[in-house]
Amino acid sequence: MATPWYQDGLRFACQRSGVCCTGEPGLVWLAEDEAEQLAGRLGLDGPAFRRRYTLTAWKDGVARLVLRDRPGKRGHECMLWDGQGCSLYQDRPRQCRTWPFWRRLVASPQAWAEAALECPGIGQGPLHAAHTITTIAADDGLPGKGV
Numbered sequence: 001m002a003t004p005w006y007q008d009g010l011r012f013a014c015q016r017s018g019v020c021c022t023g024e025p026g027l028v029w030l031a032e033d034e035a036e037q038l039a040g041r042l043g044l045d046g047p048a049f050r051r052r053y054t055l056t057a058w059k060d061g062v063a064r065l066v067l068r069d070r071p072g073k074r075g076h077e078c079m080l081w082d083g084q085g086c087s088l089y090q091d092r093p094r095q096c097r098t099w100p101f102w103r104r105l106v107a108s109p110q111a112w113a114e115a116a117l118e119c120p121g122i123g124q125g126p127l128h129a130a131h132t133i134t135t136i137a138a139d140d141g142l143p144g145k146g147v
């Protein structure tokens with residue numbers, strides 16, 4: 001395998017800014033097992049959770065679940081954002097767990113630098129090893145090519 005541009009690792013530590021949970025409208029993709037887990041945490045059955053918390057979005061011709069968002073103080077915010085942080089942080093979807101080591105963001109130094117303009121945690125904190133980043137990016141929770 002080719003040596004990645006981030007062979008010396010990348011720094012990231014969440015600053016709890018909320019910029020990845022609020023602001024521009026976005027899609028948080030949910031796998032079936034993630035939807036079940038979140039429903040359980042909220043004390044809802046699957047259909048009730050889907051009705052209240054999700055919408056269907058299409059990707060590569062496949063219908064998938066996404067979390068709803070709502071108007072908020074900073075534009076839009078994820079329905080699970082409580083104003084301080086993620087209300088179900090321990091069970092947040094894979095897409096949220098793997099931020100910012102998404103395939104498309106670690107694809108090039110330019111993509112990483114653009115993400116850093118939005119996220120104050122990029123470039124902060126511990127150095128994450130290249131092999132760890134590659135492993136995370138390969139299963140980042142985003143459908144298709146991760147865009």
Ligand code: SF4
Nearest residue numbers: 021078080081086096
């Ligand atoms: S699920 Fe939680 S971590 Fe993910 S976008 Fe929503 S509030 Fe943020």
